[in-house]
Amino acid sequence: MKITCSQSELVKGVNTVSKAVPTRTTMAILECILIDASKGQIVLTANDMEIGIETIIEGEISEPGIIALDARLFGEIVRKLPNNDVTITVDERFQTQIKCESANFNITGKSGEDFSKIPAIARNNPIVISQFTMRELIRKTTFTISDINQANKMMTGELFEINENKLRVVALDTSRISIINIELRESYDSKKAIVPAKALNEISKIISGQTEDMVEIYFTDNHVIFEFDKTTVVSRLIDGEFFNISHMFNGNYDTKMTINKKSLLDSIDRSTLMLLKEAEKKPIVMDIADNRLTLSMSSFIGKMKEDIDIEKTGKDIRIGFNPKFFMDALKVIDDDTINAYFVDHRSPCFIKNEEESYIYVILPVNIQEA
Amino acid sequence: MKITCSQSELVKGVNTVSKAVPTRTTMAILECILIDASKGQIVLTANDMEIGIETIIEGEISEPGIIALDARLFGEIVRKLPNNDVTITVDERFQTQIKCESANFNITGKSGEDFSKIPAIARNNPIVISQFTMRELIRKTTFTISDINQANKMMTGELFEINENKLRVVALDTSRISIINIELRESYDSKKAIVPAKALNEISKIISGQTEDMVEIYFTDNHVIFEFDKTTVVSRLIDGEFFNISHMFNGNYDTKMTINKKSLLDSIDRSTLMLLKEAEKKPIVMDIADNRLTLSMSSFIGKMKEDIDIEKTGKDIRIGFNPKFFMDALKVIDDDTINAYFVDHRSPCFIKNEEESYIYVILPVNIQEA
Numbered sequence: 001m002k003i004t005c006s007q008s009e010l011v012k013g014v015n016t017v018s019k020a021v022p023t024r025t026t027m028a029i030l031e032c033i034l035i036d037a038s039k040g041q042i043v044l045t046a047n048d049m050e051i052g053i054e055t056i057i058e059g060e061i062s063e064p065g066i067i068a069l070d071a072r073l074f075g076e077i078v079r080k081l082p083n084n085d086v087t088i089t090v091d092e093r094f095q096t097q098i099k100c101e102s103a104n105f106n107i108t109g110k111s112g113e114d115f116s117k118i119p120a121i122a123r124n125n126p127i128v129i130s131q132f133t134m135r136e137l138i139r140k141t142t143f144t145i146s147d148i149n150q151a152n153k154m155m156t157g158e159l160f161e162i163n164e165n166k167l168r169v170v171a172l173d174t175s176r177i178s179i180i181n182i183e184l185r186e187s188y189d190s191k192k193a194i195v196p197a198k199a200l201n202e203i204s205k206i207i208s209g210q211t212e213d214m215v216e217i218y219f220t221d222n223h224v225i226f227e228f229d230k231t232t233v234v235s236r237l238i239d240g241e242f243f244n245i246s247h248m249f250n251g252n253y254d255t256k257m258t259i260n261k262k263s264l265l266d267s268i269d270r271s272t273l274m275l276l277k278e279a280e281k282k283p284i285v286m287d288i289a290d291n292r293l294t295l296s297m298s299s300f301i302g303k304m305k306e307d308i309d310i311e312k313t314g315k316d317i318r319i320g321f322n323p324k325f326f327m328d329a330l331k332v333i334d335d336d337t338i339n340a341y342f343v344d345h346r347s348p349c350f351i352k353n354e355e356e357s358y359i360y361v362i363l364p365v366n367i368q369e370a
Numbered sequence: 371m372k373i374t375c376s377q378s379e380l381v382k383g384v385n386t387v388s389k390a391v392p393t394r395t396t397m398a399i400l401e402c403i404l405i406d407a408s409k410g411q412i413v414l415t416a417n418d419m420e421i422g423i424e425t426i427i428e429g430e431i432s433e434p435g436i437i438a439l440d441a442r443l444f445g446e447i448v449r450k451l452p453n454n455d456v457t458i459t460v461d462e463r464f465q466t467q468i469k470c471e472s473a474n475f476n477i478t479g480k481s482g483e484d485f486s487k488i489p490a491i492a493r494n495n496p497i498v499i500s501q502f503t504m505r506e507l508i509r510k511t512t513f514t515i516s517d518i519n520q521a522n523k524m525m526t527g528e529l530f531e532i533n534e535n536k537l538r539v540v541a542l543d544t545s546r547i548s549i550i551n552i553e554l555r556e557s558y559d560s561k562k563a564i565v566p567a568k569a570l571n572e573i574s575k576i577i578s579g580q581t582e583d584m585v586e587i588y589f590t591d592n593h594v595i596f597e598f599d600k601t602t603v604v605s606r607l608i609d610g611e612f613f614n615i616s617h618m619f620n621g622n623y624d625t626k627m628t629i630n631k632k633s634l635l636d637s638i639d640r641s642t643l644m645l646l647k648e649a650e651k652k653p654i655v656m657d658i659a660d661n662r663l664t665l666s667m668s669s670f671i672g673k674m675k676e677d678i679d680i681e682k683t684g685k686d687i688r689i690g691f692n693p694k695f696f697m698d699a700l701k702v703i704d705d706d707t708i709n710a711y712f713v714d715h716r717s718p719c720f721i722k723n724e725e726e727s728y729i730y731v732i733l734p735v736n737i738q739e740a
Contacts, residue, residue, distance in 0.1 A: 073646055073671060080640045101638055107672035117626060270450045270473055276443055302477035 001065020001090040003037050005057055007100060010086055011059040011079045013044045014071075016231055020168050021071040022048040032076075033170065034115045043120060046071060048355035051199045052118035053206075056230040059178060065090055066112035074098075076272045077105055080247040102355065118234050121223055126216035127162065127188060129205040131228060134215045137169050137180045138204040140332045144171035145197040157194040157238040159247070160219075164188070167230035170245070171197065176325050177361040178243060194242055198237035248348065251255070253341035255314040257288055262336045264293075267306045268323045270299040274304050275323075278295040283320035283365040288312060297323070307310040319345045329360035371461040373407050375427055377470060380448045380456055382425040383414045384441075386498050386601055389572040391441040392418040393662035402438035403445075404485045404704020405458070407431045415488060418443060421569045422488035423576075426600040435460055436482035444612040446469075447475055456591070480599065488604050491593055496533065497558060497585035501598060504585045507539050507550045508574040510702045510728060514541035514548040517569040527564040527608040530589075534558070540615070541567065546695050547615060564612055569605035576601065601723040618731065623655045623683040623711035629657055632655060634663075637676045637701040638693045641667040644674050645693075653735040658712070689715045690737035699730035 014033060022030055025048070034045040042061065045054040061068040067090045078086065089097045094109040141158055159170040167182040203226055207215065218225040219237075226233040271284045274297045287294040290312055295303045319342060329351055330338070341350040345364060352359040384403060392400055395418070404415040410507055412431065415424040435458045448456065451470040459467045472640065510529055529540040537552040573596055588595040589607075596603040601730040641654045644667045657664040660682055666675045689712060700708070711720040715734060722729040 073643065076643050076646060077640070080636070080643060082636070102674045102677045103637065105640075105643070105672060106674075112532065266450070266452070270447070270475075271444050273443065273450060273475070302475060304476075305474045307472045333439060 001035070001037055001067055002063040003035070003042055003059050003061050004085050004087045005042065005059030007078060007081045007083050007086050008054045009057045009059065009090040012092065013055050014075045016055045016206050017046040018071055018075055019205060020046040020048050020051050020233075021055040022315065029110060029114045030116070032110060032115065033070055033071045034112055034117075035069050036066045036112065037065045038064045040064075044132055045115070047116050047118055049116065050196065051202060051235040052116075053202070053231065053233050055232070059311075061188045067094060067096060068110040068112050069096060069107070073107060077107075088304050089367055093334045106173075118232070119223065121220055121225060121234065121327055124228075125139055125188065126218050126227070127167070128186075128214050128216055129167070129182065129184065130211050131200075131213040131215055132301055133182060134226075134260070135204050135207055135209040138200045140178060141169055141171040142197050142200055142204075143328050143332065144173055144176060146173055153238060153279065154194065154242060156198070157201060157242075158197050159242040160191075160193050160195055160224075162188050162191040164319060168306055170242070172243060172245070175322065176329070177248070177359075178329070179300070179356075179359040181355075181357050181359075184347070188288045191219055192242070193224060194205045194238040195224050196238060198234065199224070203233055206233075215337040224351060249359075253314070253343055253350070255288060255312065255317045257293065257340045257342070258311040258337060259293060259308060259340070261330055261333060261336055263308045267295050267308060268327050270306070271295060271304050272323050272327075274299040274301050276301060277315060281322060284323040284326070285318065285367055288317045288319070290316075314342075317342050317345060318367070319349070320365045321349070321362060322331045322365055325362050328339050329362065333358065333360075356365060371407055371437055372433040372457065373412055373429050373431050374455050374457045374561075375412065377394065377428030377448060377451045377453050379427045379429065382551070383425050384445045384448055384574050386425045387414045387416040387423045388441055388445055389575060390416040390418050390421050390423040390603075390738070399438060399480060399484045400486070401441055402485065403441045404436065404487075405484055406482065407664060408436045409587065410434075417486050417488055419486065419604040421572060421603060422486075423572075423601065423603050424488055425602075437466060438453045438482050438485050438702060439466060439477070443477060443520060447477075452511050456734050460558045489593065489684045491588070491590055491604065491627050492596060493588045493593060493597075496588050496597070497537070497554065497559065497583050498586055499537070499552065499554065499584040500555075500581050500582040501585055503552060504596075505574050505577055507552060507578040508570045509540040510550050510571055511539055511548045511572075512567050512704065513698050514543055514546060518545050521626075523608060524610055524612060525566065526568070527566050528570060529612040530561075530563050530565055530594075532558050532561040534560075540612070542613060542615070545692065545733045546699070547618070547729075548699070549729040549731075551727050551728075551729075552723075561589055562611075562612070563594060563608070564608035565594050566605055569594070569603065573603055578623070588715060610721050619729075621718070623684070623713055625658060625682065625687045625712040627710045627712070628681040628707060629663060629678060629710070631700055631703060631706055634708075635697060637665050637678060638697050638700070639739045640676070641665060641674050642693050644669040646671060651735075653737055654693040654696070655688065655690045655737055657686075657688050659711040684712075687712050687715060688737070689719070690735045691719070691732060692735055695732050699732065703728065703730075 036043045042057050042059045084101055086100045096107050096109045098105040119167045155173055164187040165184045169180045171178045216227040224235050282299050285296045293308045293310045348361045348363050401633045406413045410430045412427050414426055454471050456470045466477050466479045468475040527541055531538045534557040537554055539550045540549045586597040594605050652669050655666045663678045663680045718731045718733050
């Protein structure tokens with residue numbers, strides 16, 4: 001094999017596919033990036049068996065061929081080369097020479113035959129959304145998925161639910177639910193699939209996030225495929241039935257609070273200073289009265305208290321929350337002013353806008369006991 | 371005590387003195403910042419018994435007093451307050467209230483009487499250099515001091531040697547020496563002192579680095595004092611006689627190489643990719659011939675080879691170095707083109723400019739054995 005590409009194109013390609021290189025594995029071949037120049041295009045691929053990423057890079061093929069190179073070593077080499085043309089030459093014993101200007105590296109590759117290719121999957125009728133929308137929906141939901149819940153496999157994924165021209169994405173853990181509703185440009189057949197949060201996180205790192213660039217999403221029974229630019233990401237789906245949460249959304253509430261988001265976020269953030277040195281979780285207590293929210297937290301470190309102006313309808317309420325869960329949701333909401341809905345001190349709080357393009361549900365903490 | 375200062379002034383003061391708060395200590399009082407508003411000024415102090423820092427902040431004293439507050443907690447609180455006036459009120463039981471807008475914190479302080487004040491030291495005839503020069507001399511020498519050499523106390527400090535209007539700063543470890551020569555504006559009595567590198571590193575983080583701002587340096591038998599802006603840093607000196615290195619500087623050499631610094635640095639940096647996965651240290655081999663330096667490194671990962679154009683006078687030489695030591699020196703040299711001087715493959719390499727404002731001495735590695 002002999003190919004020549006620009007250093008910048010190689011770096012871009014390696015950075016893209018590296019997201020599917022496992023950090024720890026017993027199979028050395030999985031730690032490789034496959035360079036396939038056997039079919040008239042230069043295709044880089046990485047595959048950790050959960051997700052696979054392939055991307056086409058620009059370049060010239062002087063001699064077709066295929067080689068697997070250690071991802072970390074190859075990545076570091078191309079990143080440190082001068083920004084000029086890079087020539088990669090491979091002999092029949094997989095000895096690989098990487099040349100750029102006067103720099104000359106010789107490393108040993110592996111046969112591309114041993115590499116696990118990405119499954120070939122029939123693609124039809126893609127759902128099309130902008131890369132901006134894709135990145136936003138990931139940012140606004142994946143924080144909900146915590147490593148702690150790896151035990152419950154269903155909680156490591158997000159529900160993608162399509163009904164006509166609506167896409168609903170749901171992520172949850174044991175204390176909260178995050179929902180994003182998106183209007184699609186076209187209508188599609190109904191579909192439910194659980195996409196691993198890991199795949200979504202990796203995608204959000206490699207898509208451009210531009211509104212004019214598109215992502216095509218294909219669902220099959222076992223896989224989801226995201227296609228954008230010259231890149232394809234394939235992920236297994238999580239098998240099973242997602243949690244039924246419909247009973248939580250009856251629309252009734254007794255208290256509605258309208259508040260400046262930044263004031264609330266900053267104040268809760270300050271309250272967490274009272275947790276600096278203790279492992280014990282203390283709740284932030286919210287006293288919601290006419291025109292005023294009083295936040296307070298006390299721990300053995302000290303006490304914190306702060307008032308914020310609000311608009312309130314309905315009855316007064318005193319309720320406690322894990323401050324982190326409240327902050328996590330507030331951080332990803334773009335609105336300057338938010339609405340929060342409460343029933344009583346034992347029922348979840350709903351933070352949502354009128355259109356319900358986002359709904360964050362947070363379970364309270366029992367403060368009577370505390 | 372009752373004082374009012376702007377949040378930004380408090381943050382600046384806390385950030386400055388925090389550099390002298392020990393990260394681990396058994397004496398809780400050392401983890402505190404002392405706020406002393408007993409003498410008509412608001413002075414913040416921290417002291418880890420090796421270095422002490424005090425700084426004066428702007429503010430209003432409504433009721434004089436003194437209090438010691440946990441540095442980490444107090445620092446986090448003031449950093450997270452709104453950018454507005456902060457009022458700190460302390461009662462006779464050291465209960466401390468920190469108020470800013472509607473935010474209200476109550477924490478417990480400690481008696482300022484238990485705090486170890488910075489030693490009062492007579493100051494006369496300071497050496498004056500710009501903050502820019504101070505920061506540069508620190509940047510260009512402290513990298514030489516490695517944690518590994520903590521066993522040899524003398525290697526944890528830098529020699530400051532004053533002769534008339536010359537300041538020479540020397541740092542070394544077992545494989546290299548870094549020397550910076552500075553011309554002072556005035557002449558001073560001869561002086562030698564060994565300043566802990568830790569103190570220098572902390573100072574470089576808090577000085578502005580501007581050419582128009584000055585640092586005054588006072589030496590006593592046991593201490594060095596740096597005064598700048600409204601801040602005083604006091605450090606113990608290291609006791610003893612510094613290494614005698616004068617025999618190394620006889621000025622003879624057999625080979626002189628003139629080379630573009632960036633080309634050399636980038637190439638050595640690339641060579642270290644061959645060390646990615648191995649703990650074993652491999653030398654970078656330099657073959658210096660007429661007009662050409664050939665760099666090479668080989669390891670079980672692979673081989674790297676690169677040519678760089680040079681100007682050379684004297685005989686050809688083949689010599690090996692620890693690549694890190696060479697890179698460390700090259701990184702802090704500002705010149706685009708550097709001169710390196712060699713005697714033979716067992717003798718140190720000297721990198722220096724004509725005026726000898728910097729001299730980096732690096733011991734070679736035996737490549738005959740390797």
